[in-house]
Structures are given as structure tokens and as C-alpha cells.
Amino acid sequence: MTSITSWGRLRAAEHSVVPLSDRESAAQVISSARRPALASGMQRSYGDVSTNAGGTLWDCRGLDKFIAFDEQSGVLRCESGVLLRDIQATFSARGWMLPVTPGTAMVTVGGAIANDVHGKNHQSYATFGNHVVHLTLVRTDGDVIECSPQENPDWFSATVGGLGLTGVILTAAIQMKRVPGPWIDAEDIVFESISDFFELSDASEAEYEHTVSWLDVTTDGGRRGIFTRGNPVAASTPEPRETRLTFPITPPASLVNRLTLPAFNRSYFRLKATRARRRVEHYGSFFYPLDSIGDWNRMYGPKGFYQYQSVIPRRDAEEATRAMLAECSQAGAGSFLGVLKTFGDVQSLGMLSFPEAGVTFALDFPEHGEQTEALFARLDSIVRASGGRLYAAKDARMPRDMFERGYPQLERFLAFRDPGISSELSRRLLGS
Amino acid sequence: MTNPIARIVVVGATSAIAQHTLRAWLAGRDASAHLIGRSESRLASVEADLRVRFPGSTFSHEAVDLIDVEAIERVADHETANGDPDIVLIAHGSLTSQTDSQKNLRAASEQLIATGVSPALWLEAFADRMTTGTLAVIGSVAGDRGRRSNYLYGAGKGLIERVTQGLQNRFEGTDLHVVLIKPGPTRTPMTEHLAVAGARLADVHLVAEGIAHAVTRNKRVAYVPRRWGVIMAVVRSIPAPVFNRLDL
């Protein structure tokens, strides 16, 4: 048994880890594993979607081979444990990149599909699953299901965003996107109010592929922030060498607390504000600013932390965002990471995909027991009232009825579950 | 140079360390690589992966029984028929459970052959046919001193060390270089069980960069990561009465 914890480090639980490292033997290993089992990638999910306490975890990181790349069409076939980092590094200088990437490259293709992840360019490129053109899914009864938007389309839309519950994704084919190279023409703009954020978003979406905002949640009830936008650009600068720091230890208490947070936020704001300008930036620091600090999640101390990520339909988004900020401010619970971003209209293919047209807001909170739970309950009521929902990839605590109401295709999804697979999240939110 | 494209032959090419070493070499320059191993399907998927990563290089593969003497001779003949490869890397080895091997002589024999005898024969076969280039083999820190937890594996690695010493002596002053690599514990499928037990393992990517560098420089013996050179000097110097009481 191995102790495993997900990114939020809320709890560590024993798992029997079964490595998958070879696609020839994978189906055999999968069908003979002790149940219930669950596939796992890099454990970059924050809560319990990727854990299965007491059960089996199929560690897919060893399925790390590229299979083929078509230089004409840009379709990449690879095994599901390949890291997005390796895809970007291999192809960016050759003029291709992933069309959609989350805020860390340290995730697997399988994890990116199972949570149908989104990036800074949702308004133009939707989610990761929108660019997956084929999947091979292995079920615990030994069946192998080939699926795509055309072939077995129901299996495809159950598996994209399917939280790992429909089977193990063995291989995937991804339609890559043409880029001029590894560079982004990026710009940071300071905003001083939430309405400015909405105006900047509206004004930028047509002309900028990437937009995202960081919000200083601790100052003046959370109004000011940095709006970042960018477009791919050609440049002939040499690529930077990889630099990496690692957060060396878990401090005995969270370094993120009431005393340090305003200071963190203020200095970050000042740093960004004084450097706010247009620049040509490498995709690595533009897309993945936190990847240069290994294990930064340890900074929240031994109890771990939550991320609360909601999406609110556009109509009520501004009001709901203000209301959530007011709750945080009243609770005195600031967050270092407050990220605000608009989602576009393109429908996700997955039955349980999180993104929908509107505004998504993500906040990190150190675990403080009942106090944190009470704040979440108040945030929940704002999200419910405006018809929004929470992101399973980040969740460790949403009430079951909130999940049921937030995901109207849930009933349809259940028919595609693999009875040999279960996660802590599925036991909590689906009852098995 | 008439042929600027380097030719690399890798035996045990499905090993994680070998794959990452190839990646480190090919990131710097195009080459042609011939991949040898025991499993056709695994070799094919390694080759496909390398083709995607390095479209400027060329690849081929060949599955053979790595412990069959005739097969070793045939492959070595073929790979040296039209000139010497620039680099031959011999990377296979088998780390099975020491306690299983103690209880079962057949398992002990397989372990010694796969880790020691077979790589030694591959070394010998290429050494007899090459006059230029670099012949590199992956030993291990485990070959430096026998200890209860893995001495049969260590004995295989120690055997390789004696062979490379002999070859280095035999080819001193010629254009054929023999390199012995001794990795410390590294995170690969071979050490999955150690990782599960919480051992501190080096990143295979960094180890591979160290190997690529040492082989390119024709080092005689290279510990990777380098600190293992110091650690093993200490381990070798502990007097037996003390050493044997340690649980290593």
C-alpha cells in the first residue's frame, strides 16, 4: 500500500498502486486488478476525483509514449500518460502546440481528458475534449471501446469529462494547433474594479486568444487585479533554459494566513503592476507561471487547502462575483489565488464537462475546519441562486444535490459507468 | 567527415534509462539509431515514440534473444559490417528479488545471466569487431560491494566492471573507448517497488543527461548522479566487520 494525496493535500490515504507502463499488457492488468480501482495521472486535481482510498490506483504515468504525428494534419496520437509538458516542448518549436492547456503542464493527457480541462483561451478554443479526435477506452471487463465524436459518440461524450469513471483511457489522438512558435505577445493591464474587469474582457475577447485575470482578494473587498491577454507570435529569441525551484518542506502551519495574505497579495500586485506592459513571453511562463516552483502546494501546511472554482452564467455573473467577494471579505478569508475568467459559448462535448458560457472564478483557501466549511456553504448558495456549478477537478466537499442540479446530464452519464471503477468523489457524489 | 550523422546501437533499448539517454543525445544532433531488445512490440513502440520526437533522425529495431550467443554474434557482425558505429550502449539488466533468487537457483541463474553474463558477451562481441568509437555499458553502484539486499544483482554488475577494466586495458592507446556507467538508484520501472517503499530516487531524465555526457566524453567510469562516486568510496572503505553488521 502506498500513501497518496492529491494536489490539495487535504488527506493522505493508502492505495494499492498498480503501474501501467506498456499498452500491450494494459488491458490484461486492468481487467485483473482488485476492485474498486481508478486510473490516475499526475494527481494535479485538488480534491478527491483522483483518489480511491483503500482501493487500487492504476498509475498511468508509465504510458508515456508518443505513437505517431502527422505533420500535414497536425494530429498527434499518444498514450494517455504523456505529459502536456512533453507535448508542448516537443512540438512548439516545430510550429504546433496543444490548442487548449490548463494552468499547469504537469498533467497527463488522460487527466486532461477525464476532467475536460480548459485554459486561458476558452472563448476561442473551448475545452481540451473539443480537440480530441479519437480515444481508446479499456473497460474492467476487458472490452476495448474505440470512440470519437463520430464513432461511438455517446461513449466519447461520457468519457470526455467523465472523471475517469467510464474506463481507462489508453491512447488518444489530439488535433494540434498551428502556431508561429513558442512565443506569446502578452500584455498585463491593471484594473481597479470588477466592472473594469468585465469591460476589459468584453473589449479583449475578439482580438486576443488568451485572457485571464488575477484578483487581489484581500485588498478593499477584492476589486483590483491584473488582466492578462495575449496572442501567439513569431519571434527569434532563443528559448529560455528551464529553471526550477522546489518548495523544500511542508511548514508546520500554513504560510498562507490572515497575516501574510494581504502582504503576499499586495507585493504580487505591485510587482505585476510595475511590470505591466506588452512583452514577448515564452509560452512556459505565460501558460504555467507556477510550474517553475515545484510542490508549491506545501506552502499551505500539513492540513492542506481547497480550491473553490465555480462557473456562473453570464447574466448573473457580475453580481454573483461581487457577492462571493463580499462573503470572503466578511469571513476574513482571503485567498492568494483569485482567478477570474470568462468562458465562451462553444458547448463542451462531455456530459459532465464543467465549462459553460459565463464567468469562472477560482479561489484557494487553507483548510480551517468548520470556518472554511461555513464560508463554502455561503458561497454555494450564491452559486446555486445564479444557476452555476462547481468544478469536480477542484472539489472535495460539494453537497450531492448541488452536483446533481449543476450537471443536468448526470442521469444519462450513469449508463456509461464502469462498475469496476470508483473514486472517493464518485462515492461521495454518486453514491458508489 | 564523410558521414556527419552519428550511428548509435542500443542493446536493451526498451529500458527507461536507455530511452532517456537517446533523447539526450538526439536533442543535440540528428543521428541514426538501431534499437535492440527482447520484445518486438515494446521495441516498436519505443521506435515510434522516438520517430515522433526526432523527425530528423532515423531509426530501426530488432528483437533478439539477448542471452543467445549466436544471436549476439550475428547482430554484432551485421552492425559492424559497413563500418563501426559511433556509439554502442549496452543497457539491459534485471533486478529481481534477492530473496526469491536465494530460494530458487533457477531465478539466481537467470538474474546473473541477464545482468552480468549477457551484457559482458555483448561487450566482448562488439569489442572484437570494432576499432573506433565508444562502447558503453550500464553497470551500477550495486556492483561496488556485495550486500545482503541485492548481492546477486550486484555480482552481475561487478562482472561487467571486471570486463570493462580488461577491455580498457586491452584497448588503451587505440581509438576504441570503453565506458562504464554506474547509476545510483533512479526512478524507472525497475525500481517501481523501491519508489513505493519510499526510497529516494534520482530523476531518470537527469541521470540520462549524465550518461550522455559521460559517454560523449569517453569517461572510463562515471557515477551518475556524480555524488555517488563519493558515497561509494565511503561504502567500499568501511571495514568488513563493521560493514557486515550494517543493514544495507
Ligand SMILES: Cc1cc2nc3c(=O)[nH]c(=O)nc-3n(C[C@H](O)[C@H](O)[C@H](O)COP(=O)(O)OP(=O)(O)OC[C@H]3O[C@@H](n4cnc5c(N)ncnc54)[C@H](O)[C@@H]3O)c2cc1C
Ligand atoms: C497549478 C494548477 C493549475 C491548474 N489549472 C487548471 C486550469 O487552468 N484549467 C483546468 O481545467 N484545470 C486546471 N487544473 C486542474 C488539472 O488540470 C486537472 O485536475 C487535471 O485533470 C489533472 O490531470 P492529472 O494528470 O494530474 O490527473 P489526476 O489528477 O491524477 O486525475 C484526474 C482525473 O483523471 C482521471 N484519469 C487520469 N488518467 C486517466 C486515464 N488514463 N483514463 C481515464 N481516466 C483518467 C482520474 O481518474 C481522475 O478522475 C490545475 C491544477 C493545478 C495544480
Ligand SMILES: NC(=O)c1ccc[n+]([C@@H]2O[C@H](COP(=O)([O-])OP(=O)(O)OC[C@H]3O[C@@H](n4cnc5c(N)ncnc54)[C@H](OP(=O)(O)O)[C@@H]3O)[C@@H](O)[C@H]2O)c1
Ligand atoms: N533504475 C536504477 O535505479 C538503476 C540503477 C543502476 C543501474 N541500473 C541499470 O540500468 C539499466 C537500465 O535499467 P532501467 O532502470 O532503465 O530499468 P528498465 O526500464 O526496467 O529496463 C530494464 C531493461 O532490461 C531488460 N531486461 C530485463 N530483464 C531482462 C532479461 N531477463 N533478459 C533480457 N533483458 C532484460 C528490459 O527489457 P524489456 O523491456 O523487454 O523488459 C529493459 O530493456 C539496467 O542495466 C539496470 O541494471 C538501473
